[in-house]
Amino acid sequence: MKQVMHISWEYPPWVVGELSQELKSLLPEIAKRVRTILVVRGDRDWVTEADGIRIFECASSIRSSPHILAYIHALNIDLLRGASKAIHEGGDVPVVHTHDWVSGLAGVYLKACFGAPLVASVYTTELTRSKALGSLLNMGIFDIERYYFNRSDLVVIKSLEMKEHLEENYGLESGKIALARSADELMEAYRRLQE
Template sequence: MRVLMFGWEFPPHISGGLGTACYGLVKGMVHHNQEVIFVVPKLWGDEEELADFVNASDITIDYREKKFKSIWKNLTYLEVSSFLVPYLGPEEYQKFTDYAIHDRTDVDESIFTTKYEFSGKYGKNLMEEVSRYALTAAQIARDRDDYEIIHAHDWLSFPAGIAAKEISGKPLVAHVHATEYDRSGESVNKPVFEIEKAGMEAADHVVAVSQLTKNTIIRRYGIPAEKVSVLHNAVLDASIIKSKYVKKVPEKIVTFLGRITFQKGPEYFVEAAKKVLDRDENVRFVMAGSGDLLNRMIDRVAELRMGHKFHFTGFLKGEDVDHMYAISDVYIMPSVSEPFGIAPLEAVRHNTPTVISKQSGVAEVLQNAIKIDYWDVDAMADATFALLHYQGISKMFKELGSEELKNLKWEHVAARLVKIYEKTLAQ
């Protein structure tokens, strides 16, 4: 089978879990001898040659075709006053300044040049790029006929998937890695919600990364349950990583690693840290990441007078992430609403005991972790204290967790995805 797949990023140039998931899925597809045409806004030239990559920045669009005009009329366009990333908290969404349906005459003419150089980033022209990406997708879908099905990842690529389906008439699978309700709670950004809803409605089938996400899709977006399949994420390598990296401090280390945004629940991590330190001062807490709540977390740590035991590293990538897991005695993911959450699986690979919120998709597949409600900072503190002080508990989770990873491989996920493709084509 040959799949025309639209994503927004691909390793090594990524901003979060979306790019990692795309990489794992494509690698799993290759394992099963499936062919993928993977389209991204911008290629950097150092991507692993797993797919037939298409650089959207190289595509020339022929505007003489009437269908391109009709596609553009159906696209939404946002003007954004500051930089953003694919998963935003409510504070960042307040910076969105305008929303309108645009026709060809009332946008910058640069979007209608025959070729468009995508930034490949999440800057202030993001929604212009999302719209242009959809036009480019239509051109690619028209020019190529060597694929059977279309697959689009998350809201950034949904308009592209819709446009490709309109041009080609081939079925579309919409892959939901996160919803606007995960990112913002009840303070949803209406335009992004509408893009998500349109993508799911236009799709012939919807893939959700967890049952938690499927429930949201059914309840919040009105998509029929029979149209949605659950396909959990996995790990690229199930083997345990034995790092030689040694921590430079004598204390135990407890780590939060992720975006410092509403969705990830960083404030609960800070409050639990205070409760642990009240019982044992021989612990250091690390918050690794960046996001709109970073300054607020720094202020709260100062208010609680634990700055000497609390460290903010900023955004980590590559080997720095591996080193952080390696020196951590406990990893905590206190997410308020986590569609899946690959980070705990990576922590397990590094033999790091984990505490995860029950409000996460990974809790559906990772049995050997301590699960708490994100808001229950007392339970979070108790779990952390136990893992730090009772070696029998810590050892048990390390051993059982490593065994559990063997069933969480991307090739297993890809095999199930192929069956979803076959079912969708049959229908």
């Protein structure tokens, strides 16, 4: 494996929740082991490097949106634009690793267009956050998650409870799910894709 491209909607200084800090701890460790690219939303289109990571920031093409799901689709197009730029610059199609449902569709598109192996990190799901699919918004997010998880080549989790949850509620097969709580375990999961 030559490189891994991580795609996320948050990374410092973009902080929405805990994902940003999770990635800030993880990605420099991954970068010590393999060439690492990060595609993330930003204030402008910009390429920089930090902690051994080549970072492609993508400005929002749409500044306001009538609905969160419309915004998510527009964001994924922006992330796809940044990822395509990174692939064009680097010359190789990397393993693509998306974090959270918000950026998952960009990974699905990259897999479809470039044949990139797709890894999905799942931290929570709509069912674990809301406990029920009681609204159209909950159902819409659940459907995006299900589509994204099922099209991924590997789904990475941090707990056995999440593994059971994904098998029961999203129909994922056990062999498609990898427990990875550290950079070393994540690198081992990436190696599974090469077998």
